[in-house]
Every structure is written in structure tokens, then in C-alpha cells.
Amino acid sequence: MMSDAEFLSECAAIVGDSHLLCQDIDTAPYLTDWRRRYTGRALAVVLPTDTAQTAAVVRACNRHGVAIVPQGGNTGLVGGATPCEPGRQIVLSLRRLNRIRDIDLDNHTLTAEAGCILQHVQNAAHDAGRLFPLSLAAEGSCTLGGNLATNAGGTAVLRYGNARELCLGLEVVTAQGEVWDGLRGLRKDNTGYDLRDLFIGSEGTLGIITAATVKLFPQPRARMTALAAVSSPRAAVTLLGMAQEQAGPLLTGFELMSDFCLRLVQSHFPALRYPFATPQPYMVLLELSDNESEAHARGLLESILEASLERGVVDDALVAENMRQSHAFWHLRESIPLAQAQEGLNIKHDIAVPVSRIAAFIEATDPLIQRDFPGARMVTFGHLGDGNLHYNVQAPEGGDPKHFLQHEAAINRLVFDSVLAQQGSISAEHGLGRLKRNAIERYKSQVEIGLMRALKASLDPNGVLNPGKVLPDAR
Template identity: 60%
Template sequence: MSDSFLDTCCAIVGDGHVLADVAGMEPFLTDWRGRFTGRARAVLRPGSVEEVAALVRACAAAQVPIVPQGGRTGLVLGSVPDASGEAVVLSLARLNRIRAVDPANRTMTVDAGCLLQQVQETAAVHGCLFPLSLASEGSCTIGGNLSTNAGGTAVLRYGNARDLCLGLEVVTPSGEVWDGLRGLRKDNTGYSLRDLFVGAEGTLGVITAAVLKLYPQPRGSATALVALASPEAALGLLSRLQDECGAGLTAFELVSDLCMQLVARHFPALPQPFRAPSPYYALVDVESSESQEHATQLLEHSLGAALAEDASLEAVVPSSVGQARDLWRLREHIPLAQAAEGKNIKHDISLPVSLIPAFIRDTAAELQLGFPGCQLVCFGHLGDGNLHFNVAPPPGGVDEDFLVHQHAVNRIVHDSVAAHGGSISAEHGIGALKRGELERYKPPVELDMMRAIKAALDPLGIMNPGKIL
């Protein structure tokens, strides 16, 4: 990179917001799991959409690749540069203003660098709910959530990030600003450009702001942890609760016993609700717009009917908000327990809900044939068909010896996903990690349409190169 390019960037954002030294750039170059550290020509830290646009124009003129970056909590190497050192990292962290809250319209307009937790708390101050909820909500940003079309625990009732976004502000690859910040539920005026950028992982432009949907705060919420004999039993319980609770069923999480064992081993201070283990568990949340009493009665009535029909079920219903939070802490600590236990081969997949039990059974059997003794760390959002289907070494096995089989394990899992009508990425995205897998499983005509969109919007190929396509 020439000095003149750096000088141009410094003139736009100030010398202190152009980081070109190794020490200053280092925190921006490593992915969240610590698996990969890239290189960059510089880290650019704009403080406004005008500065973002000016930097993008400078990059386009010099044909310098751009890697947009939010909270760096992504899991597929989508927000870190490659090893070439040619790209600049464009950090949106300084774009962190809540621009407007409109409680009557149930909308909030925010900068892309706002933390998810900041948005949740601002909505609560105004008596509203922003329902997107992730384990990383204290560090992930709205721009990153939208760029990956994040999911989380409340998709069953509220939908994923795309469903929670009404409008966007985007800096295009040519450095123009598209102001699509419209708080409209209905806008039938042509192509939905918003939907092109949500889930595009920064490959089509830079999201700088968004109009988000807000909801009324629920007046009551009830939680239960149910011990189950099998995924089939979980599917049956889900169906019953959907029939009984309707839209009040907010979350339905499936957790295997191995997940519970890992959490108990590495976080012994967390409570263990059951004396004896069960093969699987369901963590359930029900909300009510009426009252806390109504939420509790709705859940207890529905569970009571299920328990009466199936004597193998056992349920724990907390009597306080603190106890309910403890149950969710068990679920939220699963990824941390996995990391503490060692390395494993991770998969973020989605399937038709009805086929999840068959997928787990068929895929587990095939994995055991190929890798006897391997352990399945299986958990996820059963209510919306999203599983985190992770494969760990046999007990006592060496991580590195098992990880050499990653390609073969991925092939078994992803081929099974395809055979069961699923997707190889549910909420994490494609990034650089799954780019080859996408080409294997996407129909050629679909890939061709994606490439045509990319070429039309980013003809220079400077936006997050090497990601998705």
C-alpha cells in the first residue's frame, strides 16, 4: 500500500484511526475461536457513514480489498482478512449511536456498531422488546448480526435477524450511500434490496445502520427443563406445546446428555436440576402478554398433559426468575464447556423439524462406523430446525489426531444434511470456512445467480473477497 493511500485514509478519519502497526492491528486480525490470524495493510476506524463512504471510495480508486468488521464474534472466518496482507479491515465499532426510537411505530434506528445488548436495553427503557438473543450479545454488533442473518434462541416466535429488520443504510462498493432506512411494514415498490445485504457477510456492501422491529414487552415468562428419552420424544413434546401454547412458545432448545455432562464437569457451580441423567433434555420458554400467572399456568397445563401421556418425561419448572436464568445458563455454557474440554469438529446445520430425529439417528450411526467411539455434542434450536451437531474425539483421544479427519467427518455430516433436505449453515454463515462446502451443495444455477449479483454490485471484487463465493 502506497503512502499516498494511507495519507488519504488519515485525512478522512484522522491519524489515530488508521492503525498500520502490528501491535495496533493485532486485535482485529484473529477470529473469535483463535484458529486463524490474518494480515492487513491497515485497520480503518471511521466514525460516521460519511467517513465510511469516503474510505470505500478511496479503496475503490486504489483497488484495495475491504473486510468489514463488527464485534469479531463470527464463527466462519467471515470478518477477518486472509493471509495475503492486501486488504484493509474496516471496523464499524465507532458507529455506535442509537439514532432514534419510535415506540408508537415499534421501531428503533441504530448504527451498525451498536452492541446487541445495547439495543436490547434501549428497547426495554422505552417499554419495548428487541427479541434477538445470542450468547455473544454483550460483544456482537447489529451490523454483524444482520450481515450473518443471526438466529439465536427466540427465532421460533420472532424470526431471525432478517425478520427483525425493516430498513438499512448501506455504503455500496463504489462508495455511494443507499438510504433505505424506512420503518415500513409494507413497501411493495420493487426488488427488496434490504434482503440482498442481510446475510451477505459484507460481500455486497457495508451496512452502516438499520431500522429494527420492536415488540411489546411480555408481561410474563415461564421456563421449564424437561428430561426426555429421545429426539423423537422431544419432537412430540414440541408439537404438543405448539398446539397448546400457540405463539406463546418462544423457545424450544434440544440438549443432549453429553452437553450436560460437559457443563457439569467444567462449571460445577451451576445447578444440576435432575438426580439421574436422561439421554436428552428440552429447555422451553413460554411468554404471555397477559400476566406472569398466565404464562406459568399455560406452561404447567401443557407440560402436565404431556407428562400424563408419557411417564418417561420428567420436568423442572423454576419458581423464580433467578432459577429460570440458571437453567438458561446451563444452555449458554455449552460452547464454553466444549472449548474447555478440547477441540471438536463443529457443524451449524438446519433441517426440516420433522426429520431431526431421523437425521441424528442416521448420522450418528454412520459416524460411529467411520470413527468408532467418537462423541456427539448435539444441541440447538429444535423449534426452528437448527442443530449444532459437533463431533468430538473418543474419550481419552488426542484432539489433533482426531482433527485430521475433519474433512471426512464434514463429508458424512453434510452429505446426511443434504439427504435429509437441510442446509449446511443455519445461523453462522459461510465466510471463508465453508466456501468449498457451499459450492458442493448449492445447485449450479443458484451459485450462478449469486455470482451475477456479486459482479453487478461489486465489479472490482473488493468487498470481503474470498468469503461466500
């Protein structure tokens, strides 16, 4: 095995000295995850400028026995893009692969490189008169490659699907340093195994996504937003059914937020006022996107709310009068994670259960947490329309958050077992990363884990891609 110095010299020859970061002051931002839960070590941070350089670096890593941690915007929440402590590894940052390669208006597609900031992709589509609907709180800093590697969801999954549904083709550097060009803008292609879907959601453990061809949609002529106060998650699910029945595919967003979520937001961001005059147990943020007119969208939304008020499903409602107020409603929702961070360390859960079982899950799990951890505060919010909840647990008021975090394993076990009882998933859109990779042994069958191991061994026989992520430790 050659020395580290020889390896780094080879990387510098590929990407240039200025794009090989070795000093602690330069590498530090890449070695700690967004939540500051994990910090690792790396020989260097390598920043290639294109797919050819990326492939060359991967080949060098294979020759020298160096592992690779692919990284986009480093906004992940499960430590999937953070290097582990042991072993020889580099962080391969794809930030410089940031070009929009093509926009095909007739085919309604856009091809962009993996390092493109999601918001830049949205803007490029908008400037071309189209919509790229993937939207999430980190869109100003997360990257398209990271979105695909984690199969990101966001706020518009209900209508447009998650990242997998929005992607038609990929360009991938394999674990051996070969390039698979699968950038086909096809809606139909039955020529063998679906490699695209295999790499999406694999968190950089099977290949490195370097570019993607994604779907574009017509820009809606109008968006209408409302906040509805409901007494319980069951009422919210009923409202969802009514909205889907009346609005069909025009229903773009349906977000659930508990009273405590918005009181937390108001506490830490006083300019963001609680929207209703009196406290409400739960609130739903609805949005319609209409290709006809604003009047049509407003009439439809008001009709949904009027019917739900008459039936007692909704207790109060606010319809945004303009885009400014609509943005204010969304700002409340998007500020919940920031308010949680301000409040102190917390235990996050990104879970999915069938929509029909969401109410049962909350009704069963809330009392269990209070039984075992009295005073714990539940920060329950998320994408109710697609069954994805961020079911987070905050320390009791006045308690020591660091001490409360010592209960994380026990709380996770309680929540995950409850998820399993409702036939759900312990990760809906954040992935497994380092945080949940060992937990899946309890919640996936040995057949499923065996198939995942077989795929990893086949596509990455040298184990160079993102070790210590997704798959549980070998027994």
C-alpha cells in the same frame, strides 16, 4: 497504482491518525477470528466514526485497488470477518458507529448504527418499554451490523424470526462508496426489488451495512421457563408439537440439549449442576412469554407438561420458580459452547433440517460417525423449534484434539451429505465465511451459485468487498 503509504495517508486524512491502526500490537485483535482458526494480514485496521467516513474509505479503496474486510464484534464462527493471507486489504471495523439514532414508540421501531453492541440495542428498547427479541450467547460483544450481515438467529427465532424478519430498513455503503438510505420503518413497501433482504445475510460481500431500522415488540408481562427430560429427539419433536398446539405464539424458546452437553458443562463449570437427579438422554428447555400474567403463563406451561407426562412424551420436568432459576436454566444452555472450548478443539456444525426430519437426521448420522470415528463424542444441542442444530463432534475421551481435527474434512462431508439427504442446509445461522464457502458447490445447484456470482459481479465489479468469503473459488 499508488503506494501503500499514499493509500494509508489518505485513510488517515479521512478517519484521523488515531483511528488508523497499523502497528502489529494494535491490529492483532482484529486479524484472528473468535475461534482462533484463521489469522490474516492487513495493511491497517480502519475505524470510521460515521457513514460518510465509511463511504469515503470505500472510495479510497477502489481508487487504490485495496480490498475491504468489514468487521463488527469479531464474534463470527466461520471466519467471515477475518482477512485472508494474500492481497492488499484493510479491516474496516464499524465499532465506532455505535449510536442509537431513533426510537419510534408508535411505530414500534428502533434505528441504530451497525457498530451498536446487540445488548445495548436490547437495553435501549427495554428502557423505552419495548422488547428487541434478537438474543444469542455473544450478545454482550456482537454488533447489530454483524447480526444482520450473517442473518443471525438465536434463541427466540421460533416466535420472532431471525435477524432478517426483525429488520425493516437498512443504510448501506455500496462497493463503489455510495450510500443507499433505505431506513424506512415500513411493514409494507412493494416498490421494486427487495434490496434490504439482499444485503442481509450477504456477509459484507455485496455492501457494508452502516445502520438499520428494526422492529420492537411489547414487553411480555411474564416469562416462564421449564426443563423437560425426554428419551429421544423424536420425543422432543412430539413435545414441540404439543407445546405449539397449546401455547401457539406464546412459545418463545424450545432448545434441545443432549446428556453429554450438560455433563460437559458440569465438568468444566462445577457450579452449574446437572439439573436432574439421574442422567437423561435429552433435555428440552422451554420458555413461554405471556402478555397476560405470570399466573396465566405458569398455568399454561404446567398444563403442557402435565399432558406430556401423562402421554409418556416427557419423563421428568422442572419448572423455574423465579427469574433466578430461569436464568440458571438458560445459563446451562448458553454454557455449552464454552464448555466445549474448555474440553479442546472440536468440529462444529451449524445445520438446519425440517423439524419433522431432525430425529431421522440424528438417528442416521450418529451411527455413521461412530462407524468411521469410534469414540467421537457428540455434542448435540440447538434451536429445535426452528430446525437448527449445533451438531458438534468432540474428540474421543483421552484423545489428541489436534490430531482429531485432521479428520475435519471427512467428518464435514459425512455430516453435510446427511444434511442433504434430509433436505437441509449446511449453515443455519453462522453463514459460510471462509469455512464453508467451497463446500456449497456440492450442496447448491450450479444455477443457484451462478446467480450468486452474477449478483456479486453486478454489485461489486471491482471485487473489493470481503474477498474469499461466501462464494466458492472460481474454476
